[in-house]
Amino acid sequence: MTRLPHWAAQSVAAARVVLVLTLLVGLAYPLLMTAAAHVPGLRHSAQGSLVTGADGRTAGSSLIGQSFTDAKGNPIKTYFQSRPSNAGTGYDATASGAGNQGAESVVDTPGKQSLLTQVCARSKAVGELEHVDGSRPYCTAGGVGAVLGITYDGGTSGRVTNAVSLNQACPAKPFLSSYQGVTVTCAKPGADYSATVTVPIRGNAPAHPVVPADAVTASGSGLDPDISPAYAELQAPRVARKRGTSEASIQKLIKKYTTGRALDVLGEPTVNVVELNLALDRTYQNPKQGA
Structure with missing residues (x-):
């Protein structure tokens, strides 16, 4: 049996390693992780934690904040306002960053x-x-x-x-x-x-x-979708007035979208502004911007 030259044997061995690693790391591993990500209870996060608006269409991600302002950058008074953002022109997921x-x-x-x-x-x-x-x-x-x-x-x-x-x-x-x-x-x-x-x-x-x-400072990423309960409560009277409902009903929504401390000891309670504003649109009419 004819033996391959040393250099050719090394090349064949290298090609086999590349092929095996490509199948394992480039195909098997991604498929395995994709399958694991679709396990019931995990699929929502695996798809980017997408949230839908009152019209049933995708309105963003619960993990990425948004600016609730008009074309001139003025706050839309019918919505809760997010904290400031230094990500691009504001909440630009492609330009995450701090000031x-x-x-x-x-x-x-x-x-x-x-x-x-x-x-x-x-x-x-x-x-x-x-x-x-x-x-x-x-x-x-x-x-x-x-x-x-x-x-x-x-x-x-x-x-x-x-x-x-x-x-x-x-x-x-x-x-x-x-x-x-x-x-x-x-x-x-x-x-x-x-x-x-x-x-x-x-x-x-x-x-x-x-x-x-948190109403006057940006987060480190510039994409934080959360505000403090104190900032949400400060905005509640305005939102209730603009939505034509009681402040008590708005406070109930705030409580619903408030997340407590992890393990009851880590971090601070937060309110997800994106989810809260989507809930506003689903629950109350959104009148035109007013004074």
Whole structure:
């Protein structure tokens, strides 16, 4: 019997390995996992946790949030609003991501708001939408970060010689008239205040704001479909009014779509906004956007 050359024998062996691995990993394993995913009780998740609207058509996934806003980005008042999103233009599943701004992001730069100003602006907007107090510590009444740029005669300490409201460009009126006896001025566009000492001003806002934290901050993925029960309850009066029903009936829906802590100890209770809004459409009429 003629023996194959060494190089040919190695090639045949390699081809056999490729064939076996292709059948096992490329065909058998995917088929096995697909079959397992269709076991009763698991199929819903395997299909992407799809949810249907009042018309019976697929309306999205219960695992991916959505923006309930109009073409101009204004909240549709007949729906519960989701938390902010940094995924693309908002809840873009192909561009999942966070804003990557931390606690030290308090001063606005040209073309980019600081995290503090974003939080302040969102809190103000939610307060106006829900007719509640939207004030927060370290925020101005106008919805920007209440931050001063201070110049001292000793560099980083000593007597204050100048004070500028860094996030209020001229001709805006500074949120604070004076600081340690020095008149506070607005920030001149294009001026360099990097040499000043940044001093956030707490103000007299409540320590525990009416507007919950999840209403003004985005999730790490930008796709979180959940909000806190506190944020859902804050929106309940508006939704009930716009849907022409009682607040008590809306509260029942909120409770129905609230998930408790895992094992009763892990995490916090959450409300799935996507499922809750779909339930609204199935249960109540959806009138046109109004004031």
